[in-house]
Amino acid sequence: MHRIAGALALTLLLAACGGPSESDSHAEGGHGEHAETQQPAKGEHGGRLLEKDGYTVELGIAEDGAPPRFQAWLYRDGKPLPPSAGSVEVRLKRLGNIAENHALKAQADGSLMAATVVGEPHSFDVDVVANVDGTNLRWTYPSYEGRTAIPAKIAQDAGIRVATAGAGTIADEHEVQGLLTPIEGRIAKVTARFPGPVRRLTVNAGDTVRAGQALASIESNLSLTTYTVASPISGVVLARNAAVGSVASDAAPLFEVADLSSLWVDLHVFGSDAQHIRAGVPVEITRLSDGATAQTTLERVLPGTATASQSTVARATIANADGLWRPGSAVKARITVDQQPAALVVPLAALQTFRDWDVVFVRVGDTYEVRPVELGKRDAQRVEVLSGLKPGDQVVVEQSYLVKADIEKSGASHDH
Template identity: 75%
Template sequence: MKPIHLIGVLALVLSLAACGSHSNEDGHGHEGTDEHAGAEAPEQGAHGGRLLKQDGYAVELAIAEDGTPPKYQAWLYKGDAPLPATAGTVEVRLTRLGNVAENHRLEPMPDGSLMADSVVGEPHSFDVEVLATVAGARLRWTYPSYEGRTVIAAEVATRSGIKVEPAGPGVIADQHEVQGLLTPIEGRVAEVTARFPGPIRSLRANVGDEVSARQALATIESNLSLSNYTVTAPISGVVTARNASVGGIASADTALFEIADLSQLWVDLHIFGADAQHIRPGVPVTVTRMSDGATVETTLERVLPGTATASQSTVARATIDNSDGLWRPGTAVKARITVERKPAELVVPLSALQTFRDWDVVFVRVGDTYEVRPVELGKRDGERVEILSGLDKGDQVVSEQSYLIKADIEKSGASHDH
């Protein structure tokens, strides 16, 4: 899928606004709001956390991050008066996108707060339920706290070229990117010369003509017999040079024509440094023509024993089929040599990757909702990247136009600074 033009991006933004794309920005740290953008921010307590009030009691809830992995922290109040941590209990129940449940029980700390021992994983985007007892009173609050999340109607996503595919097992290739040149195969180039010297009476082929073996190419008048004889093509191929003209003198020392069989061509690839130690014959090669991006698959046949004098590179050679004549000797190419293919438990396309804050991320879709997922990356090749953590098998990952999801989340203010 080709990237859509700027006008398409503008159209998407307008469509998203019309269909009610939304997400909620945190009030403090990771504490989200339960209203849409522009609504009044939640009340904050003395420690900068969200202040939850009910029946004359209050719980101030925050996510502590300074010097510790993100963990829930709370303070208890009766009215405006602080209470000791032992005066109650707090439990935070989270429901993440896809109905994934997560519980955090907070325990009293020496500093007078309550803190969970469990870490709140990224993204901090969920529906929150807080259950507390304060001085014997049972209290409950619920609110959404979203970040890195947006809603895009299915028809808008389809129109914008947004596609998803499930994260799953795959193969990561150990690949080397190299450059090279197409050359005729040795033994498939022939020079056509006169058997006897004499005037050239006719020429029947021009540069670029395809000729067959034993096809007549020229008529020469022999200086010895004064009779005409025919010069024929020794091989089938393409005339690559003509060094004669009618009325000129042919001699055995000067080629009249050069013919090359270009139905196959060598690809001479230049490999530098230590890469040459890892590349062996028999591995697959993808050759790409630099001029227009056309590709052809082949196999590496040999690594030449010498070193190219000018570049001090090792030359690896493959052969490509050129029966259609579209590849030409002297053409510069690049190639991807696949040395090894290793299975990976979880991979996604490279096109799924984006950055969000200081994370490497992908975007996961559940229904019409899209949400950021920070991921730990492993090995990658030219098409895929291994995911070490942050995704589960089967997660529906945006594989095309992922930058549009990022743009919409950033536009709607669904991110915050840590």
Template identity: 65%
Template sequence: MKPTHLIPALALALSLAACGGDSDQPAKDTPADETADHGTEADDHGHEAGEVASTVIPAEIAEKSGIKTRPVGPGVIADEHEVQGLLTAVDGRVAQISARFPGPIRSLRANAGDQVRAGQTLATIESNLSLSTYSVTAPISGVIVERNASVGGLASEGTPLFEIADLSQLWVDLHIFGADAQHIQPGVPVTVTRMSDGETLLTTLERVLPGMATASQSTVARATIDNTDSQWRPGTAVKARITVAQQPVDLVVPLTALQSMDGREAVFVREGETYQARHVELGVRDATQVQILSGLSVGEEVVVAESYLIKADIGKEGAAHEH
């Protein structure tokens, strides 16, 4: 059990113990011969053959424990490829600024990290040719990513003083290995995830580059992301899911709904405050959900969060029946 769920799980167990049901009632006397003649088999959880495994959890306790349900319905199963990549500045959105004429630098008016606009003065230089001072201005709007100058230093003709990048958009270069490259074409959806905090955004694959990345021997697929909030930084490693195809299906549940019961996959269906285990036959799946072939009907309420608490409580009830 995950540590973050210890308190809800303990609260659920204590509350259900307090709600006890019939567990404290004395068992009725059963003649020995009747027991011998009409014995029943029990499953791994102590439930008699043919008995439906279920438990009752008051709504207030379910809410405090984080148990959530969702109606079963149609959905789309995605054929996805998990890849990694790197954010880079977009070609044509980076500019290097040099001195037009050599001479000493008289002033600097911007530092690395500053946002500047096109035409803004970045430095003044005294020309060795005319002995007059001229201004060096920004050719594009963006952020200064490098400054290679100091006041009083000598600016040589053609030597970059500043580098400016427009980072309002970035390229995502994704590395695809082996045969996966044959299945990935431009125009498909891509979900990009920032590794530092899990933030995601959706974009579209624009092109698959013709060459191979020399170091990794991978095919590079490229997409563009919006970065107007400046939260995505060039050089950052990211992961992504490239959706190659999508298959509509009649019934889906999230993977979080599944639990193993008696060696088979099961979900828990809620009716009022009763949670009933239901064995299901599974079809295709993706990273987050799975197709249901049989065992459920459209509209039934299925537990999609903290389903393991339901399994644990049914197991506890089964153990009580064994005694």
């Protein structure tokens, strides 16, 4: 529902500001910003017909089972000419003022074809320079796909955010569950020194106490005098097992006091994952109640196996100064076993699918355009980009689905 509402809001904002609409979005090879209102004429090979002074160049992109390349056929007065009758060069200007040239050479099949590949997306301003029978010819036109324009204010209001693509690290991480427990040796069971009736209790379960603070008064059965039972440590009263008038003994604890300023996190690791986890690696602990996180380091991997779960227990310690981490609570954790540097990474939130590609969206000014990317390793937060993007590109990292929706709303095509 949130995504539908977001996409609808962006559509309404664009409509209010006179943004791109379906009626002005179609062009050869795609749709989007500055696109033409009519489809260009096509030749017998399916390419675009460029006509001037009785000469025609039919220009297309050959994509049949091979990397896409520009291909052209020459005509004079509607009749085919051999490829040796002329030359064709296609000069492209991609988003961000990136120039790209493709020189076409004569082929045995009667066409001219470039040796260079036309990378995706096929979205550019086209400048075709030809010489046929000694006559110089030139055509310019836009051919956009996977592109849209969103004014800055509308993008900001829709929550669309960008970040600069650059180097980073990809982590080898293991997601595990765990349990918070008091640290061994920091729990005190407070008992009466001498048996006798409880005359006074001064604290309740949950109270914070300091070392030496009085917890109860007991009347000794031996001396008939009253003595004080004090807390041996500073901490929190976990349990009070006495009532005024009850008889205390030196066998049953009256109170249980624990120092909870730090806690153990016992993490349960299953199967072969246990073979990769070693002490000293970083751990991020997440509190399930509110999503709060704490960073710590794995201290040890216990030698035994938990009987009930048949898991290996890996232990870390977290600070608990605010007391919001509670013993007995379940937590989840991310153990980072290794980190590998990567030349180029983007957040997972930047990824979308477009046709059959994995893509991100790049912003230049107020224009957004699809970038098919080849992906490498990934972790829970980011993914390595092997090709399709360059350092410094401004990549949409929040609400990228809104950009995709705006591009697709007019029916993006890929017709060359």
